[in-house]
Amino acid sequence: MSDKRFPSPFEVEGPEGVDGWEELYPYSVVFSEDLREYEDNRFWFWDSMHWGYAMTPWDSTFLELAIASLSQFNSRHYRIPPADGIDFRVLYGYPYFSPVTIDDGARIESRVPDFVERAGHYFMNWDQLYDNWLGKIKATIDEINAIDFSPLPEMEDLAVITDGIGTGSGQRLQADYHRFKDLALQVWQYHFEFLNLGYAAYLDFFGFCKQAFPSIPDLGIAKMVAGVEVDLFRPNEELKIIAHKVIDAGLARLFDDPKNVSAIQAGLAGTEIEAYWNEVSDPWFNFSSGTGFYHYEKTWIDYPEIPYAFIRDYITKIEAGEDITRPIEAITAERDRVVSEYSELLETDEDRQAFQEKLGLARVVFPYVENHNFYIEHWTMSLIWRKLKELGDTLVKEGVCREIDDVFYFRRDEIDEVLFDIYSAWAVNAPNRGSKYWPPKIARRREIVARLRGWNPPKALGEPPEIVTEPFTIMLWGITSESVAGWLGSDDDDSAVSGMAASPGIAEGPARLVFSPDDIGDILDGEILVAPITAPSWAPVFPKIRACVTDIGGMMSHAAIVCREYGIPAVTGTGFGTSQIKNGQLIRVDGSTGTITILD
Amino acid sequence: MCEACPVIDWANELPTVRSFTARKVDASMTDHIVWFDRYEPKHKPFVGGKNSSLGEMMRAELPVPPGFAITTNAYGLIWSDKALVDDINGLLRSIDHDDLAGNREISNKIRNRIEQSPVPDGVVADIAEAYAALCRHCEVDDVPVAVRSSATAEDLPDASFAGQQDTYLWIRGAGNIVEHVKRCWSSLFTDRAIAYRHSMGYLHEAIAMSVGVQKMVDPIASGVAFTLNPTNGDRSQVAVDASWGLGEAVVSGEVTPDNFLIDKVLREVIHREISDKHVEYRLTERGVVEKMAVETDRRKSPCVSDEELVAITILARRAEKHYGCPQDIEWAIDRHLPVGENVVMLQSRPETVWSRKPKKPIGATTGDPMHSIVSTLLSPMHNKSDGE
Numbered sequence: 001m002s003d004k005r006f007p008s009p010f011e012v013e014g015p016e017g018v019d020g021w022e023e024l025y026p027y028s029v030v031f032s033e034d035l036r037e038y039e040d041n042r043f044w045f046w047d048s049m050h051w052g053y054a055m056t057p058w059d060s061t062f063l064e065l066a067i068a069s070l071s072q073f074n075s076r077h078y079r080i081p082p083a084d085g086i087d088f089r090v091l092y093g094y095p096y097f098s099p100v101t102i103d104d105g106a107r108i109e110s111r112v113p114d115f116v117e118r119a120g121h122y123f124m125n126w127d128q129l130y131d132n133w134l135g136k137i138k139a140t141i142d143e144i145n146a147i148d149f150s151p152l153p154e155m156e157d158l159a160v161i162t163d164g165i166g167t168g169s170g171q172r173l174q175a176d177y178h179r180f181k182d183l184a185l186q187v188w189q190y191h192f193e194f195l196n197l198g199y200a201a202y203l204d205f206f207g208f209c210k211q212a213f214p215s216i217p218d219l220g221i222a223k224m225v226a227g228v229e230v231d232l233f234r235p236n237e238e239l240k241i242i243a244h245k246v247i248d249a250g251l252a253r254l255f256d257d258p259k260n261v262s263a264i265q266a267g268l269a270g271t272e273i274e275a276y277w278n279e280v281s282d283p284w285f286n287f288s289s290g291t292g293f294y295h296y297e298k299t300w301i302d303y304p305e306i307p308y309a310f311i312r313d314y315i316t317k318i319e320a321g322e323d324i325t326r327p328i329e330a331i332t333a334e335r336d337r338v339v340s341e342y343s344e345l346l347e348t349d350e351d352r353q354a355f356q357e358k359l360g361l362a363r364v365v366f367p368y369v370e371n372h373n374f375y376i377e378h379w380t381m382s383l384i385w386r387k388l389k390e391l392g393d394t395l396v397k398e399g400v401c402r403e404i405d406d407v408f409y410f411r412r413d414e415i416d417e418v419l420f421d422i423y424s425a426w427a428v429n430a431p432n433r434g435s436k437y438w439p440p441k442i443a444r445r446r447e448i449v450a451r452l453r454g455w456n457p458p459k460a461l462g463e464p465p466e467i468v469t470e471p472f473t474i475m476l477w478g479i480t481s482e483s484v485a486g487w488l489g490s491d492d493d494d495s496a497v498s499g500m501a502a503s504p505g506i507a508e509g510p511a512r513l514v515f516s517p518d519d520i521g522d523i524l525d526g527e528i529l530v531a532p533i534t535a536p537s538w539a540p541v542f543p544k545i546r547a548c549v550t551d552i553g554g555m556m557s558h559a560a561i562v563c564r565e566y567g568i569p570a571v572t573g574t575g576f577g578t579s580q581i582k583n584g585q586l587i588r589v590d591g592s593t594g595t596i597t598i599l600d
Numbered sequence: 601m602c603e604a605c606p607v608i609d610w611a612n613e614l615p616t617v618r619s620f621t622a623r624k625v626d627a628s629m630t631d632h633i634v635w636f637d638r639y640e641p642k643h644k645p646f647v648g649g650k651n652s653s654l655g656e657m658m659r660a661e662l663p664v665p666p667g668f669a670i671t672t673n674a675y676g677l678i679w680s681d682k683a684l685v686d687d688i689n690g691l692l693r694s695i696d697h698d699d700l701a702g703n704r705e706i707s708n709k710i711r712n713r714i715e716q717s718p719v720p721d722g723v724v725a726d727i728a729e730a731y732a733a734l735c736r737h738c739e740v741d742d743v744p745v746a747v748r749s750s751a752t753a754e755d756l757p758d759a760s761f762a763g764q765q766d767t768y769l770w771i772r773g774a775g776n777i778v779e780h781v782k783r784c785w786s787s788l789f790t791d792r793a794i795a796y797r798h799s800m801g802y803l804h805e806a807i808a809m810s811v812g813v814q815k816m817v818d819p820i821a822s823g824v825a826f827t828l829n830p831t832n833g834d835r836s837q838v839a840v841d842a843s844w845g846l847g848e849a850v851v852s853g854e855v856t857p858d859n860f861l862i863d864k865v866l867r868e869v870i871h872r873e874i875s876d877k878h879v880e881y882r883l884t885e886r887g888v889v890e891k892m893a894v895e896t897d898r899r900k901s902p903c904v905s906d907e908e909l910v911a912i913t914i915l916a917r918r919a920e921k922h923y924g925c926p927q928d929i930e931w932a933i934d935r936h937l938p939v940g941e942n943v944v945m946l947q948s949r950p951e952t953v954w955s956r957k958p959k960k961p962i963g964a965t966t967g968d969p970m971h972s973i974v975s976t977l978l979s980p981m982h983n984k985s986d987g988e
Contacts, residue, residue, distance in 0.1 A: 204976040213836040350961040504868040
């Protein structure tokens with residue numbers, strides 16, 4: 001092992017003026033003296049792909065729910081032979097992960113029969129279980145929708161008396177909050193019900209291809225597996241349909257100023273377009289402009305100016321005579337060509353048979369890998385954030401919060417106490433303490449989070465790993481012992497930027513740095529998008545840009561899938577692209593080799 | 601002398617040249633000329649490896665420059681000169697395989713003897729007629745041609761004779777062609793060729809010589825392409841070496857070529873290494889090939905575009921499919937052909953290094969997908985390189 005190591009989590013110097021930051025997160029996720037020996041001897045990497053910004057207390061809930069659920073399916077459900085879960089911590093507001101490798105051969109061996117039986121059952125019954133999953137997700141969404149966070153009434157309804165209900169609104173508010181937390185965990189359990197197995201089957205096909213064709217680009221493998229008609233692309237396709245309808249109705253000029261939402265809504269009132277919008281927007285426009293993990297990310301359904309701007313761009317293209325329809329037949333034909341040509345290049349018929357079988361399984365599981373993102377990260381998470389804002393509204397009304405978004409500065413379990421405080425004050429009809437106790441605390445927490453946001457967290461902490469076996473760590477974050485060694489060895493050579501060859505082709509153009517989804521509207525035709533990460537909902541800007549560069553992301557990251565779909569060169573996972581490339585600089589992106597050259 | 605070597609026997613018993621003459625009377629094929637575009641597989645024994653390869657490429661609709669083969673029948677006719685046969689057998693018999701310097705001298709004598717003998721009139725007339733037809737076809741007077749030897753035992757996957765027979769470029773006029781045809785014939789008797797046959801245990805008579813005459817391309821750039829990745833045998837890639845002008849600069853080692861790796865299926869350049877290509881061989885206005893310095897701005901520029909690389913890849917794949925095994929291809933980009941049609945193939949022959957490895961299926965395919973997934977999980981990607 002190299003004697004180089006990353007900084008110890010106990011030595012990292014945080015930003016100034018954040019004393020007490022630990023209080024924003026549960027005690028169990030903060031690095032501590034209690035577990036120092038364990039924590040200091042592990043490898044931890046920052047998941048900047050999902051959490052690129054410091055988390056507010058409530059937002060960090062989803063770090064816990066997601067990673068505990070991921071781990072549970074590895075360790076306790078499917079018994080992935082060489083890997084238990086991923087341990088996680090929060091350092092100065094940023095999440096760090098540490099995959100738990102099993103390196104005892106006998107233990108690995110003993111898990112194999114259970115894995116084969118359990119994972120085998122899912123693989124054998126995948127389609128039926130997936131249909132079942134869709135039903136479970138929709139039922140959970142209905143339940144979350146039914147959660148009632150409305151303020152406490154002056155007096156209970158008469159029906160509570162006449163129906164003999166026997167409980168009141170204060171109990172309802174607390175019970176619904178408990179239920180809400182349970183449903184949030186439930187949906188994150190469902191998130192990983194299939195995903196770990198999806199990655200395992202994909203890795204198997206991936207590994208076979210790498211053995212058959214040692215230098216096959218990852219892209220070639222992804223192209224064979226990728227679905228053609230995927231739910232994740234549906235929101236963008238709906239925008240194109242609406243753009244056509246708007247032109248057909250002679251209403252194109254209405255969209256010239258997409259920020260003028262009320263004018264557009266008035267112009268569409270009573271039209272067939274409005275009816276169509278209402279029909280498709282829920283669920284399809286429950287589409288976040290980010291990863292879905294932050295409460296402030298804007299969704300299309302709540303911020304129609306975002307989809308309006310995309311519709312305006314599509315209208316411009318249609319009016320210029322461009323065909324914006326997705327060439328499904330051509331995409332399918334290309335995928336078939338790629339498969340048949342790789343198959344033809346295999347040396348033996350046995351290989352061809354194995355190739356077909358593995359590809360078959362990968363294609364059965366892959367729609368889940370692609371689609372779960374829409375159902376959970378976009379649809380369900382949009383709803384969860386909306387519900388929490390309803391709760392925030394109630395807390396404002398009760399005087400505990402100054403503004404709705406203050407609700408995200410409570411740890412989730414603190415709200416239990418807050419709600420009891422409110423309830424009991426309401427019941428007694430006396431002042432609650434929360435109105436005095438919380439506002440200064442929340443103000444201080446806001447200040448801490450703002451300072452944490454300005455901090456630049458280290459990429460990794462602790463000992464570089466000798467071996468990585470956990471499928472997500474490899475597939476999603478692209479972390480292997482080699483790639484980590486590369487981080488340690490990288491000198492900051494400013495003229496060369498390189499990353500993963502995520503979508504082929506070469507393009508030159510001026511760089512446009514985008515750090516926030518709010519800035520995607522600034523992107524001009526012919527620019528190259530350079531961002532920490534991109535989100536699937538940025539898809540409509542891809543026809544405008546020449547290429548895309550991201551700091552973070554593996555081959556299977558959500559962004560990479562969309563980049564390939566839109567056929568523009570992309571280099572992902574450059575690590576430092578946004579700090580090395582300056583806004584407006586002329587750059588050349590080679591998406592086939594994963595290199596970026598700064599030409600200015 | 602080497603006692604164990606069977607080559608010695610033929611020298612004593614003189615069977616060699618008699619069997620060459622015998623080929624002439626082969627009833628199935630007596631022509632002196634076979635046009636590449638009329639080539640059929642039955643012609644292979646008479647036109648040799650390289651020429652049949654060009655003919656095969658024409659049949660597979662691979663864009664090779666037009667031309668014709670002068671068959672081994674024509675070569676065989678020179679051995680009807682009894683005095684020539686006697687002189688050469690005498691010289692061969694005097695060889696001591698341990699005396700390298702002496703052998704070079706004997707080889708020179710044999711080659712001179714062959715080159716100074718007259719070519720039979722019928723052969724000269726047939727070559728002149730074919731060349732005139734080629735000039736008409738190309739709409740060029742005295743069209744420059746490449747004259748290449750094409751030995752009948754050459755290009756076997758198990759016996760690389762590379763570099764042991766001659767190629768003459770930019771030859772114009774029927775008379776010059778005839779002179780260079782003789783040099784090709786005599787190149788069967790270079791000291792290296794003689795020593796090689798000796799060491800491999802091949803009889804001299806086992807090898808006859810056909811000669812290819814093919815319109816010269818005037819390449820902007822040229823090079824070779826392997827239909828696999830030579831570093832790891834990956835058959836989904838084409839490896840291309842390319843440099844400015846004719847291929848000589850690379851063959852002679854004077855220039856490090858640009859090196860590319862192109863994915864056959866995705867048709868994308870996945871690796872590129874651009875070298876400093878300081879010299880190139882080009883045809884001058886005087887009709888001769890000269891080494892020239894490359895201007896500064898071209899030296900470090902890629903000598904082929906991505907579109908051309910993809911065209912080379914598609915052709916290479918077509919060739920590989922046609923022959924049913926990995927190929928080693930020579931290609932050029934012709935200055936005089938329009939973009940989009942300017943990539944021509946000069947030669948295609950079997951790749952010999954990776955093709956010899958036995959084919960074996962990947963991993964243990966038990967037909968049980970779970971078993972395979974388990975083994976994938978147990979040998980994770982960290983030790984599977986990206987190929988870069």
